[in-house]
Each structure stands twice: as structure tokens, then as C-alpha cells.
Amino acid sequence: xxxxxxxxxxxxxxxxxxxxxxxxxxxxxxxxxxxxxxxxxxxxxxxxxxxxxxxxxxxxxxxxxxxxxxxxxxxxxxxxxxxxxxxxxxxxxxxxxxxxxxxxxxxxxxxxxxxxxxxxxxxxxxxxxxxxxxxxxxxxxxxxxxxxxxxxxxxxxxxxxxxxxxxxxxxxxxxxxxxxxxxxxxxxxxxxxxxxxxxxxxxxxxxxxxxxxxxxxxxxxxxxxxxxxxxxxxxxxxxxxxxxxxxxxxxxxxxxxxxxxxxxxxxxxxxxxxxxxxxxxxxxxxxxxxxxxxxxxxxxxxxxxxxxxxxxxxxxxxxxxxxxxxxxxxxxxxxxxxxxxxxxxxxxxxxxxxxxxxxxxxxxxxxxxxxxxxxxxxxxxxxxxxxxxxxxxxxxxxxxxxxxxxxxxxxxxxxxxxxxxxxxxxxxxxxxxxxxxxxxxxxxxxxxxxxxxxxxxxxxxxxxxxxxxxxxxxxxxxxxxxxxxxxxxxxxxxxxxxxxxxxxxxxxxxxxxxxxxxxxxxxxxxxxxxxxxxxxxxxxxxxxxxxxxxxxxxxxxxxxxxxxxxxxxxxxxxxxxxxxxxxxxxxxxxxxxxxxxxxxxxxxxxxxxxxxxxxxxxxxxxxxxxxxxxxxxxxxxxxxxxxxx
Amino acid sequence: xxxxxxxxxxxxxxxxxxxxxxxxxxxxxxxxxxxxxxxxxxxxxxxxxxxxxxxxxxxxxxxxxxxxxxxxxxxxxxxxxxxxxxxxxxxxxxxxxxxxxxxxxxxxxxxxxxxxxxxxxxxxxxxxxxxxxxxxxxxxxxxxxxxxxxxxxxxxxxxxxxxxxxxxxxxxxxxxxxxxxxxxxxxxxxxxxxxxxxxxxxxxxxxxxxxxxxxxxxxxxxxxxxxxxxxxxxxxxxxxxxxxxxxxxxxxxxxxxxxxxxxxxxxxxxxxxxxxxxxxxxxxxxxxxxxxxxxxxxxxxxxxxx
Numbered sequence: 032x033x034x035x036x037x038x039x040x041x042x043x044x045x046x047x048x049x050x051x052x053x054x055x056x057x058x059x060x061x062x063x064x065x066x067x068x069x070x071x072x073x074x075x076x077x078x079x080x081x082x083x084x085x086x087x088x089x090x091x092x093x094x095x096x097x098x099x100x101x102x103x104x105x106x107x108x109x110x111x112x113x114x115x116x117x118x119x120x121x122x123x124x125x126x127x128x129x130x131x132x133x134x135x136x137x138x139x140x141x142x143x144x145x146x147x148x149x150x151x152x153x154x155x156x157x158x159x160x161x162x163x164x165x166x167x168x169x170x171x172x173x174x175x176x177x178x179x180x181x182x183x184x185x186x187x188x189x190x191x192x193x194x195x196x197x198x199x200x201x202x203x204x205x206x207x208x209x210x211x212x213x214x215x216x217x218x219x220x221x222x223x224x225x226x227x228x229x230x231x232x233x234x235x236x237x238x239x240x241x242x243x244x245x246x247x248x249x250x251x252x253x254x255x256x257x258x259x260x261x262x263x264x265x266x267x268x269x270x271x272x273x274x275x276x277x278x279x280x281x282x283x284x285x286x287x288x289x290x291x292x293x294x295x296x297x298x299x300x301x302x303x304x305x306x307x308x309x310x311x312x313x314x315x316x317x318x319x320x321x322x323x324x325x326x327x328x329x330x331x332x333x334x335x336x337x338x339x340x341x342x343x344x345x346x347x348x349x350x351x352x353x354x355x356x357x358x359x360x361x362x363x364x365x366x367x368x369x370x371x372x373x374x375x376x377x378x379x380x381x382x383x384x385x386x387x388x389x390x391x392x393x394x395x396x397x398x399x400x401x402x403x404x405x406x407x408x409x410x411x412x413x414x415x416x417x418x419x420x421x422x423x424x425x426x427x428x429x430x431x432x433x434x435x436x437x438x439x440x441x442x443x444x445x446x447x448x449x450x451x452x453x454x455x456x457x458x459x460x461x462x463x464x465x466x467x468x469x470x471x472x473x474x475x476x477x478x479x480x481x482x483x484x485x486x487x488x489x490x491x492x493x494x495x496x497x498x499x500x501x502x503x504x505x506x507x508x509x510x511x512x513x514x515x516x517x518x519x520x521x522x523x524x525x526x527x528x529x530x531x532x533x534x535x536x537x538x539x540x541x542x543x544x545x546x547x548x549x550x551x552x553x554x555x556x557x558x559x560x561x562x563x564x565x566x567x568x569x570x571x572x573x574x575x576x577x578x579x580x581x582x583x584x585x586x587x588x589x590x591x592x593x594x595x596x597x598x599x600x601x602x603x604x605x606x607x608x609x610x611x612x613x614x615x616x617x618x619x620x621x622x623x624x625x626x627x628x629x630x631x632x633x634x635x636x637x638x639x640x641x642x643x644x645x646x647x648x649x650x651x652x653x654x655x656x657x658x659x660x661x662x663x664x665x666x667x668x669x670x671x672x673x674x675x676x
Numbered sequence: 677x678x679x680x681x682x683x684x685x686x687x688x689x690x691x692x693x694x695x696x697x698x699x700x701x702x703x704x705x706x707x708x709x710x711x712x713x714x715x716x717x718x719x720x721x722x723x724x725x726x727x728x729x730x731x732x733x734x735x736x737x738x739x740x741x742x743x744x745x746x747x748x749x750x751x752x753x754x755x756x757x758x759x760x761x762x763x764x765x766x767x768x769x770x771x772x773x774x775x776x777x778x779x780x781x782x783x784x785x786x787x788x789x790x791x792x793x794x795x796x797x798x799x800x801x802x803x804x805x806x807x808x809x810x811x812x813x814x815x816x817x818x819x820x821x822x823x824x825x826x827x828x829x830x831x832x833x834x835x836x837x838x839x840x841x842x843x844x845x846x847x848x849x850x851x852x853x854x855x856x857x858x859x860x861x862x863x864x865x866x867x868x869x870x871x872x873x874x875x876x877x878x879x880x881x882x883x884x885x886x887x888x889x890x891x892x893x894x895x896x897x898x899x900x901x902x903x904x905x906x907x908x909x910x911x912x913x914x915x916x917x918x919x920x921x922x923x924x925x926x927x928x929x930x931x932x933x934x935x936x937x938x939x940x941x942x943x944x945x946x947x948x949x950x951x952x953x954x955x956x957x958x959x960x961x962x963x964x965x966x967x968x969x970x971x972x973x974x975x976x977x978x979x980x981x982x
Contacts, residue, residue, distance in 0.1 A: 077758055157722055327753060391832055
């Protein structure tokens with residue numbers, strides 16, 4: 032009997048294994064690299080991770096591209112440099128005749144508008160929406176207008192389902208022209224609450240749902256009208272196609288780094304075939320709530336619903352095969368102008384969730400390139416790279432800063448007094464931080480010490496201020512000046528994520544030793560941490576920032592009063608004013624000195640953040656691989672790579 | 677029999693429904709903003725649009741939408757992997773885990789049962805000591821240790837197996853062996869205990885007295901009874917093995933289900949959490965049912981109890 036069961040199992044096993052081995056076996060690609068966590072998205076409008084950017088910039092080509100060695104902007108799908116008006120606000124790109132999509136179509140100005148519009152339309156827009164709202168003329172107004180309409184449309188759909196409205200939704204509906212079509216019967220005694228007041232809106236939103244109205248047809252009418260108005264409103268946005276080959280861009284302010292942005296994934300073009308996958312309601316290219324939504328599977332090479340031909344891209348490579356969390360295979364785009372000269376005809380991105388295993392696979396020669404080696408023994412890898420014992424290991428000095436946020440706004444955190452609203456206290460804690468010990472002795476990963484927010488020697492034409500050096504005596508003096516005597520200082524709490532544990536523990540001991548304060552450490556899982564940080568439930572919280580383009584403002588903008596990434600809620604009229612002056616300055620030297628003055632305010636005077644280090648990232652390139660260069664943004668174009676085993 | 681199976685199926689459905697409801701409550705109450713997938717803060721406009729798109733302000737609507745979709749086999753989109761539906765993610769991961777889990781359980785039974793029998797048959801002897809030692813190691817050494825050790829010894833030094841990955845026959849043995857160890861140990865312990873009980877029983881003494889060889893008595897008569905506790909353990913064990921182990925998958929780079937249980941929770945990926953839990957619950961219920969039916973078949977005395 033048991034033998035019979037065993038025999039049945041053995042038979043099943045043989046069948047399963049036979050099926051398993053008969054599954055197609057791909058041959059090794061010319062070039063294989065590891066991505067530890069797989070791809071989050073291939074949709075350029077949604078992307079915000081370095082590893083996704085890396086793939087995007089290999090399969091798409093922006094108006095400009097980055098030089099593989101220096102990262103300076105250079106020619107992409109458009110001729111470089113484009114024509115720039117005298118005031119620096121209008122840029123005219125001429126798109127090359129030989130810029131081709133992977134199906135042979137010509138890349139046009141309309142393709143760029145499509146791609147850019149996807150990245151700014153509510154529904155498809157994500158983290159990098161600010162590229163448009165900050166820098167492209169009219170984009171902010173357009174997005175605001177769209178957003179208001181969507182709120183109102185969503186509110187109407189809610190009412191159609193018989194659900195009451197949240198106060199915000201009710202307010203949006205009252206602001207919308209559609210509200211005039213709503214007849215409120217006198218008998219209902221419903222009154223629109225005061226716009227500025229908060230009370231009354233919840234009840235108002237609930238009562239609205241009880242009105243005898245045909246909400247659904249009202250919503251449909253509004254949607255139709257909104258769809259009609261959309262293109263008219265979009266024509267005010269500073270992105271216009273003069274003809275197929277000419278793209279006019281109007282900027283909100285002089286933007287010396289604009290050609291870095293046009294090389295960035297968010298500003299990539301999008302092939303017209305994607306329109307087939309746009310979700311429609313009532314025949315309009317919008318969802319019922321007025322959102323722009325595409326079938327998210329459009330980035331799959333083998334997705335063929337509704338006559339969609341599968342992903343079409345315009346970069347040096349195209350995607351041939353994408354297996355979830357296993358592998359992504361790229362092959363040369365046969366229509367790319369450099370297709371014949373590209374040595375690596377196929378590239379595999381393989382996923383190793385276990386970074387140590389990927390290092391073992393690299394040592395065995397299975398893998399040609401490791402763009403990340405995030406392991407507990409990374410200090411040892413950094414040492415091997417620094418001493419030259421392993422010439423194939425490199426340290427990329429990235430354009431990224433690890434820092435601590437001081438909560439500059441909340442008077443209390445939990446039931447404790449937050450002492451960090453006082454700039455003197457923040458300065459004192461900055462002065463009491465011995466970064467050399469933290470970075471070189473405690474971590475020892477080869478990171479650079481940070482005394483400024485912007486990394487030094489990284490951005491041409493800008494040198495950050497020198498920042499505050501370690502001076503515990505001055506720190507104690509400042510604390511005394513702020514009115515704290517020994518032992519009277521409130522308990523300090525550092526909020527961090529587990530990956531920073533060692534650093535934060537060392538820092539806590541350092542502050543306790545130098546300032547005689549008590550420091551408590553609170554570790555949180557990263558999503559919970561992000562939530563606590565967003566709600567200002569911290570005194571000191573870890574933070575990091577990765578530059579998006581080669582300009583100091585990619586860092587310094589974060590601390591402007593109303594910036595969405597201003598986690599310390601630092602507000603300084605002087606800083607904002609200096610940043611505003613810099614933003615309108617046309618002379619690059621004056622601009623740089625204004626930015627430097629602004630940065631001095633944050634790293635030497637007000638200290639809303641405490642910069643600690645600029646990350647160094649160890650990478651490994653097999654000796655037989657040529658044409659890959661360690662760089663600050665960890666972008667690696669594979670079209671220049673040669674592999675000679 | 678058919679009536680009892682139907683009743684059990686209905687009970688199973690209720691179990692799955694309860695699991696769904698409880699998980700849903702947990703998913704909507706855990707703190708954190710699932711729309712924040714990177715370290716950057718979303719602009720209010722983009723965030724509001726995404727909340728509308730995913731019905732995030734209306735939990736009850738989402739609760740209904742998800743379950744009606746799931747019944748039709750459509751688990752909806754994943755938050756953290758926009759281009760993949762939860763259905764696609766599970767379709768890519770589940771076969772991997774099922775194959776690996778199946779192999780692991782097979783190995784566990786094929787080695788664990790004889791180990792237990794041999795141990796019990798030579799109680800107190802050196803064979804028993806060896807078997808007990810293996811069992812103790814299997815239960816107490818965590819898989820991340822055995823897995824890493826196997827990877828380093830077999831993969832790196834002996835170069836007999838590839839270092840992680842999936843898609844080739846050579847990728848199978850190490851993770852399957854690692855995954856099977858704790859199950860194997862437990863099965864061996866259950867078998868040994870069961871055998872020790874049976875070996876002293878009257879029917880076996882009768883069988884021996886009637887001239888049945890010791891070998892037949894142990895392997896045919898005794899094992900059939902001693903195997904029953906193993907069988908009831910095999911239900912949940914198979915379900916557990918087949919729905920993936922985060923640790924084994926992580927160590928060997930196996931693209932199975934285990935990683936999604938953990939990552940979906942860390943990413944606050946509501947759809948994927950619910951899908952994974954539903955699939956796991958369904959498999960668990962199904963295997964318990966199968967085992968109970970097998971049980972009744974092996975031991976006619978308990979048919980009525982199923």
C-alpha cells in the first residue's frame with residue numbers, strides 16, 4: 032500500500048520534472064548583470080528607483096542623453112545643443128530624422144508630448160510630477176485645474192453610488208461649476224457651510240447623498256464637458272509641437288540643468304500605440320472620475336490585447352522577455368541609429384534577492400556586473416576596492432546625502448517637549464557630532480563625510496559651504512545659551528529604520544557623552560517610519576536624498592518652506608528668499624553664490640538637517656568588461672559595453 | 677462519503693471567507709501609506725488621483741470589489757508592481773513553490789519514514805541514536821543555516837550545483853533538500869513514536885506468532901498503523917511547503933510564493949497580501965480535506981469521523 036503511494040508519487044515526480052526540463056532554456060546573453068530586487072515598474076511616468084531608471088534609459092532615449100563617463104548631457108533623440116532663447120526660457124528641440132522606434136516608426140515631437148503628458152496627468156503622474164509643475168510653464172495650473180475637476184467628478188460618482196462625501200470632496204464639489212446644477216430643495220434646510228470653516232462640511236457631505244438628484248447623468252455631463260476642455264487647457268502648457276520634428280518648450284524660470292532633465296526617465300517619449308490601451312468611459316479617453324489611466328500592462332513586450340503590438344521603445348535596446356522577479360532580457364533595437372556598432376547584442380538583467388548569492392555568482396563568473404552590493408560586510412568590499420586588492424571592485428561616490436531631520440515645527444512630540452524648534456539646539460547637536468568617527472570608524476564603508484547637504488566636488492560651478500566642524504565645547508556653550516543646564520535637557524528621541532541601527536546607536540552615545548543628554552532610540556519598519564515622519568511624530572529622524580540632476584537645487588529645494596519633501600518642516604523667510612533670488616538669477620556665478628549663501632543658512636546657522644555622509648556605493652565589474660564607468664548617478668548605458676572573455 | 681466531503685467543502689469555504697475578512701481588517705488598519713513606494717513624498721495632486729483610482733477612501737467598496745474579482749479569478753492589480761496583476765504574480769510564483777514543496781515533502785517522507793522505522797526497530801541502539809541525532813538537527817537548525825551551508829559547500833567549493841537561480845534541473849536539489857529537512861525530521865519523529873506504540877501491540881505479536889517475518893511485520897503491518905499520525909501531519913505540511921518558504925527562496929534565489937508573503941506585507945501591497953493569503957488558505961483547506969479522505973481510506977475505522 033505505502034509502496035503503491037510511493038510509486039504514484041514517483042510517477043508524478045517524473046512527469047513534473049519532465050515538464051520542468053522541457054520548458055525553454057534561454058542561452059546566456061552577451062552581458063549579464065544583477066538587479067537584487069527586480070523591477071518595480073517600466074512605466075517612465077511612474078518610476079522612482081535607480082534600478083528602474085537604469086533599464087528605462089537603455090530602452091528609451093530622451094531628447095538628450097547622459098555621457099557614459101562624465102554624465103554630461105549629450106545628444107539623444109534630438110540634436111544637441113538645441114536652440115535656447117536669449118532669456119533662457121524657450122528651448123526648441125529638433126528631433127533627428129534617424130531617431131526610430133523599435134518598429135521602425137520615426138520618433139516625433141508628438142511622441143514626446145505624449146510621454147510628458149502621461150507623466151503629468153493625474154492618474155498616471157507619480158513622484159516626479161514636480162519636474163513639470165516646477166519647470167514647465169503652465170503645467171502647474173493645468174495639473175491644478177485637472178485635479179480640482181477630478182475631485183468634483185469623483186464626488187459626483189460617490190453620490191451616484193449613494194455614498195456621502197468627506198469634507199474635502201464636498202468642498203471640491205461646491206467649488207465646481209456643476210454645483211450650480213444641483214437644486215437643493217428648500218425643505219431639506221441644507222445650507223452650504225462657510226468655505227473656510229471646517230465644521231458643517233461632514234454633515235453637508237452626508238446630506239447631499241440624500242438629495243433626489245440624478246447624480247450619474249450629472250457626472251456624465253460634467254465628464255463630457257471636462258474632456259472637451261482638456262485639450263484647450265493643455266494648449267496653455269509650455270510644450271508644443273511645431274511639426275513632427277520640432278518641439279518647443281517654455282520654462283517657468285531659467286533652468287541651467289534642463290538638459291539633465293530631458294535625459295531623465297520621466298521625460299522620455301511614448302509611442303502612439305499605447306493610446307489603444309487607454310481606459311475609456313462614454314467613449315471619452317478618461318475614466319468615470321476623469322483620470323487618465325492606461326492598461327498598466329502596456330510595458331510588456333508580449334502584451335497584445337486590443338491590437339496592441341507589445342512595448343515599442345526608441346532606445347538602443349528593446350525588451351524581448353520580461354519574467355516577473357526572474358529575468359529581463361534586452362536585445363538591440365534594430366532600428367536604432369547605432370544598432371550596428373553595439374557590441375552587446377543581448378543583455379540579461381537577472382534577479383538575485385540574496386545579494387550574497389549574487390556576489391558568489393559573480394565570483395563564479397556567471398555574472399558580468401554587479402551595480403549594487405548591499406551586504407552586511409560591505410565595509411570589507413569597500414576596503415578591497417579602496418586598497419586596489421580587487422581592481423574589479425569600484426566605489427561610486429554617489430550624488431546622495433544621508434542626514435538627520437530635526438523637527439523644526441512641532442512643540443511637542445508625543446507627550447514630550449521637542450527642544451529642536453530652537454535653532455541653537457540644532458546647531459549644538461550638529462557641533463557635537465563627530466562625523467569622522469561615525470563615517471570612518473563606525474561604518475567604514477568608504478562613504479564621504481558630509482558637512483553640507485550638496486556633495487562637494489560633484490556639481491560643476493558649485494562648491495558647497497564648509498559646514499560646521501566637530502566642536503563639543505561650542506556645542507555645550509550653545510546649549511547653555513539656549514537655557515539648558517546640565518541634566519535639564521528633555522529626553523531626545525531618534526527615529527530610524529533598522530538599516531541605520533549601528534550609526535544611530537553610535538550617534539546616540541556620542542550626544543550623551545558630549546552634551547550630557549539622554550537619547551532614546553526608536554527603530555521602525557520603513558513604511559511605518561515614513562508615516563510617522565510625514566505626521567511629524569519625531570524629534571530626530573533619519574533621511575536621505577538622491578540627486579535627480581546635476582544642480583544644487585535638487586537638494587536645496589527640499590528645504591523651501593512649502594516643498595513636499597521638507598520633512599523637518601523648516602521655514603525660513605531668509606532661505607526661501609535666497610532660493611527665489613537664485614531661481615531667477617541669470618548669471619551662473621551670481622546664481623551659484625546665492626545658492627551657496629542659502630546652503631550656508633541651513634548647514635551653518637539654522638541646521639534643520641544634520642548631514643552625515645554622502646553614500647559610496649561599491650560595484651563590481653568583471654575584468655573582461657569594458658565601457659562601464661562608475662558614476663555618481665549609477666546610470667549604466669550598455670550600448671557602449673564590450674565583453675571580451 | 678460524498679455528503680461528508682460536501683459538508684467539509686462548505687466548512688472550508690467558510691474558513692476561507694473568515695480568513696479573508698480578518699486579513700482585510702488587518703490590511704486596512706496597518707499604519708503607512710501604500711502609495712508611497714519610494715523615499716519621496718508624492719505631490720498632493722498625484723496622490724489624490726491615485727486614491728481615486730484605487731478606491732482607497734472606500735474600504736467597503738474595495739472589500740466587495742476584491743472578493744467578487746477573486747471569485748472570478750481576477751485578483752486585481754498589485755500596488756508595488758504596477759504592471760503585474762496579483763493573478764500573474766501568483767501564476768508565476770505558485771508553480772515554482774508547488775514543485776519545490778512537492779519535492780521537499782517527497783524527500784521528507786522518503787527519508788523521514790524509514791529513518792523513524794529504523795530508529796524504532798533498533799530502539800536504544802546506534803541506529804536509533806543516529807536517527808535521533810539527525811532528527812534533532814533537522815528540527816533545531818534553521819533553514820537559513822542549512823541552506824547557506826549547502827550553498828557554500830556544494831555550490832561554491834564542490835561546484836556541483838549552481839549558485840541560486842531557477843529554470844534548470846540542477847537548480848532543484850539544494851533548495852528542495854533544505855526545505856525538506858525540518859519536515860523530514862518531524863516525520864521521522866512521528867514515525868518513530870508511532871512505531872514504538874505499535875511494536876508492543878497485540879496484533880503485531882499475533883502476526884509474529886503466526887510466522888510473519890519480523891521485516892514484513894514492521895514494514896507492512898506496523899507501518900500501516902504508525903503512518904497515520906504522519907499522514908495527518910502531511911496535510912498542513914504539504915500546504916505549507918507548497919506555498920513557499922521565504923528563507924529558502926531568499927537563500928537560493930527561487931522565485932516562489934514565500935517572498936510575496938513577506939514583501940507584500942512590507943510594501944503594504946493590499947491586493948497581493950489578500951491574494952497570497954487567500955491562495956494559502958485555499959490550499960491549506962484543500963490539503964486537509966485530501967488528507968482526511970486518505971485517512972478514512974487507510975483506516976476504515978474512522979470513516980464516520982470525517
